[in-house]
Amino acid sequence: MTTLSAPLRVLVVDDEPAILRFLRPSLATQGYVVSEAKDGRSALEAIRAKAADVIVLDLGLPDMDGLEIIRQLREAGETLPIIVLSSRESEGLKVAALDAGADDYVTKPFGIDELLARVRAAQRHRLQQQGEKAIFRSGDLTADLVRRIITVRGQEVKFSPREYDVLRLLIAHAGKVLTHRFILREVWGGDSDVQYLRIYIRALRQKIERDPERPRHILTETGVGYRLAIQD
DSSP: OOOTTSOOEEEEEOOOHHHHHHHHHHHHTTTOEEEEESSHHHHHHHHHTTOOSEEEEOSBOSSSBHHHHHHHHHHTTOOOOEEEEESOOOHHHHHHHHHHTOSEEEESSOOHHHHHHHHHHHHHHHHHHHTOOSEEEETTEEEETTTTEEEETTEEEOOOHHHHHHHHHHHHTTTSOEEHHHHHHHHHTTOSOHHHHHHHHHHHHHHHOSSTTSOSSEEEETTTEEEEOOOO
């Protein structure tokens, strides 16, 4: 496992020379150690050799579909953060990648600042999972997960049991996009619909956001799901 002081190793899996020329120096200038794989087989070999801490993965590889790589890794118990980088804008494909086990999805063309933010969030989420703490903090939101106490801007906020379950799930996966299907399955056992979930998200925003119409904690990934932002 990578320590907090060690350089983060990013494996870029993409067969587009222009993307590799762009990402290699952009990631390196931020202190990341960058390695590359231009096809699925090389990527799997590098990951099995423990040569990466984060994967930036294109779905359109010459030898296999990126979704299959995600499935193979998750079925094998691999927990490395996976950020999908793809020119395919289909919401259905985004959902499929996230449900398969990807942590995030960035659509080409993209800005390097956005990708770097997603890399940082994915790594923080993985470190949190490896040593999940009883106290979670993000900006003005604090959650005592043992005593089930949520405070916002120093004031305790009360939630219904179901509201708490939704928020607790988002906290457990902070920084990661959770699909509608995943949340409904985990909280309701799949026996509900997206509109019902939206009602609960709206209620949570009313309680924890300074401006519920411009949320900073619970972010919407249009057509896909929700993400709890990790703030300093």
